[in-house]
Amino acid sequence: MSHLFLLCLLLSFLNFAASQDDVVMQALKSSLNLTSDVDWSNPNPCKWVTVQCDGSSRVTGIQLKQKGIRGTLPPNLQNLSELVILELFSNKISGPIPDLSGLTNLQTLNLHDNLFISTPENLFSGMNSLEEVYLDDNPFPSWEIPETVKEATSLKNLSLVNCNLTGSIPDFFSSETLPSLASLNLSRNNLHGGLPSSFAASSLQQLYLNGQQLNGSISVLQNMTSLVEVVLQGRQELTGTISPSFAKLDSLETINLHSNQLTGSIPTELTTLPKLRILDVSHNNISYCDVPKFSASVKVLTSGGGGCGESSKKSSIVRIILPVLVGALCLVGLGVCLYAKKRRRPAKVQSPNTNMVIHPHHSGDSDAIELAVAAESSYSHSGSANSDIHVVESGNLVISIQVLRSVTNNFSEENILGTGGFGVVYKGELNDGTKIAVKRMESSASVVSDKGLAEFKSEIDVLTKMRHRHLVALLGYCLDGNERLLVYEYMPRGTLSQHLFHWKEEERKPLDWTRRLAIALDVARGVEYLHTFAHQSFIHRDLKPSNILLGDDMRAKVSDFGLVRLAPEGNYSIETRVAGTFGYLAPEYAVTGRVTTMLDIYSLGVILMELVTGRKALDVTQREDSVHLVTWFRRVAASKVRDENAFKNAIDPNIKLDEETLASR
Structure with missing residues (x-):
């Protein structure tokens, strides 16, 4: 009799649990704007397309992927206690990610490429069955890698790409804490600091940390014995040398250390790595004298480094960046000042034949x-x-x-x-x-x-x-x-012009000060390369916000080289037909048609004024005496002596100012 009672009790519990799942699924259906190809009309959620259930009618899988679905997720989603797979990636689902701590059986959580605005504070708590997490490409506010990751002890793949992570990489990615973790992808965020020592005791096979603000030594990598791919590229400040001990990592296939501050040389021992296919150490301070001979199957990239037989030079970027930033923040018309400072009557050089x-x-x-x-x-x-x-x-x-x-x-x-x-x-x-x-x-x-x-x-x-x-x-x-x-x-975030001047009609967020500063630095580095580090020196002649493109990570690239000209050697200018865009042309060039690299510096100064003020170089909607940004900006600079608030009033009101930013004047 007692066994029969227990059986009835168990059946009652299962029926109750299944009915609870029905409640959650109906709430999910109501909160999403389903597309026509998703049929959730049946009263039984287990009959819905993209939904899987077990033999007890408990929901075990929801796979609504790449449907363009809008809406939000209901707060009771965590009641689907038997859920194993939740895949909602490549949609337009917004709002917060709800508390998921009740999903103790969840193994796959894939919400990448949506419009979620926040994660729960207890993300990963109680989710010790979780194996795969993908939250890439969501517009979260700044957040840090939570300590609760340690509770997901079954985690194998963690991907948090381009989701506004800040802070440092926590020091718990070891085999002791996360014994199954094989792939860690934190690319294109705002992480800073060094590589944590716990990496040395990890089982990581793939490590992607490109596009950050990391610094310090890379020596921990030589102890990551399971490593297959490591990607640390992207204008970072990682330092030190490439140790010969890397040769002990015989599973290594890809080493990408592009664009860091590494020194020394490429160890000959790396040629013994049996599976190596890509070695990218370009754009470092590494000496490329006597690069070891690798097998034909290995692609070795070494461009833009410390060269051979000459000491490393400090980048001349200070020559461009520092005057530009100081000029703008002090309300000095940077472009005008630099141009005036360099102004002189140059010797005449005939333009090269353009009928080429x-x-x-x-x-x-x-x-x-x-x-x-x-x-x-x-x-x-x-x-x-x-x-x-x-x-x-x-x-x-x-x-x-x-x-x-x-x-x-x-x-x-x-x-x-x-x-x-x-x-x-x-x-x-x-x-x-x-x-x-x-x-x-x-x-x-x-x-x-x-x-x-x-x-x-x-x-x-x-x-x-x-x-x-x-x-x-x-x-x-x-x-x-x-x-x-x-x-x-393809640069998916469009042009700087769209983000500066058309963000409202395109339903974008205005650029914050940190992002504007990063864009200014990116553009200046591109211009510096054109003027100084390319095989020949070039003048762009048409720098403006619509010719600055932004990638997924909001990093900027200069585009549109249809008007480019070779720069002359020495203190000379080229006489050309006037071309470019009014508002960005240095006054003397517009009159004489003679061009030097200072034309691009002037244009860069105008762009920086636009970044600071949010105003266009030429804006006919302004009062007649304020149409021309440079002229107006110079008046503001002059009035600063009489009005200490002149600078603050000139700044784009969409920039949230703090005392530190204002103090940088």
């Missing part, structure tokens, strides 16, 4: 492709005539017009990203998932044969000579009859 025809060929640098200039010739291609995509002898990708029509939906208006003097820019996606931006020249014969063709050649000429993290990358091009198309990396 470009032929690709290899340069001496394996990481840069040069384009030779000839007086009369045509582009030369290689590869099968029937091929859709092939590589010319320079290594540049030539993409057929058929492929570009396909990936842009036949150049559909829905795919338009923007327009310019060259033509129209379209968004596309290749078969392998690579997103691209396709710049299409206007196809009329007059445009192709004149200005547009010259700009087309100019962009290919410049971008195949240079590779820099703050210059937009050219992926390929197409020449087909009158069609001229350039294919670039």
Whole structure:
């Protein structure tokens, strides 16, 4: 009799639990705006598409992924105590992520690429079955990696990419605390500090920490014996040398230390790593004398470093950044002041012949492709005539017009990203998932044969000579009859102009001060490379917010090189046809047509004024005496003597000011 009672009690409990699941699922259905292809009309949630249940009608899986669904998550979601998989990625679900501490059986939590605005304070608490977590690409406010991660003792993969993490990396990623953790991806956040010592005692196989603000030594890596891939690239301040002990990590396949402050040389011992495929130590202070000979299967990248046989030099970025920042914060018209300081009557140098025809060929640098200039010739291609995509002898990708029509939906208006003097820019996606931006020249014969063709050649000429993290990358091009198309990396956050001047109508958040400062530094570094570190010195001639593109991580890249010119050596100028955008042109250039690298410095100063004030270089909606930003800015600077609040009143009201920011004046 007692056994029968217990059985009845158990059945009652199961029925109650199942009915509780029904309540939660109905709440979830009500809180989401489901798309037409998601059928949740049946009264029984276990019959719904994308929902899985066990034999007791308990919900074990919800997989609503890549549907574009809007809405929020109900607060009682944690009552689905038998839930094993929750996958809602690539939707537009917003609001807070609710308390999930009751999901003790949850193994997979995938909420990446949504619009969630916060995480619960007890995230990971009680979730000791959790194996995979993906919260990438959500617009959370600043938050730190929570201590409660330690409670997820079964965790194998933790991915928190581009979700506004701040603070330092906590020191609990060891095998003792998280024995199963194999992959840690914290890329494109705002983490600072050093690599924690607990990494040495971890079982990590993949470690991705690119795009941070990390510093300190990388020595802990040499003790991570399970490591297969390590990616630490991205304008960081990691220091020290690459130890020969890395050769003991015989599972290593990828070592990416691009753009740090590493010194020393590449140890010969690394050539013994049996599985190594990529070694990227470019843009460090490493000596590239006597680079060890690796097997042909290993790709070794060493560009932009300490060189060979010469001591490391301090970057001349201070020459650009410091005057710009100090000038703006002190309300001195930076561009005007710098331009006036350098102003003098230069010697005359004739402009090089602009009627050039470009032929690709290899340069001496394996990481840069040069384009030779000839007086009369045509582009030369290689590869099968029937091929859709092939590589010319320079290594540049030539993409057929058929492929570009396909990936842009036949150049559909829905795919338009923007327009310019060259033509129209379209968004596309290749078969392998690579997103691209396709710049299409206007196809009329007059445009192709004149200005547009010259700009087309100019962009290919410049971008195949240079590779820099703050210059937009050219992926390929197409020449087909009158069609001229350039294919670039896709920058998903659009232009700086959109974020500065059109954020309300595009329903964006205004840029905060930290982000504006980072963008200013990025642009200045790109300009510095053009002027100083490229194989030849170039003048952009059209720096402005609409030619500054932003990536997923909101880092900036300079684009649109159609008006670029080679810079003359010494204290000379080039005489050219005046080109560019009014408001960003140095006054003397607009009058004489003579250009030096100081033209770009002037434009950079104007952009910085726009970042500080939130006003356009030329704004006809302002009073007549305030239309021109530089003129107005100089008046504000002059009035600072009489009015100590002049600076504060000139700052963009959308910037939240604190005493530290104001003190930096």
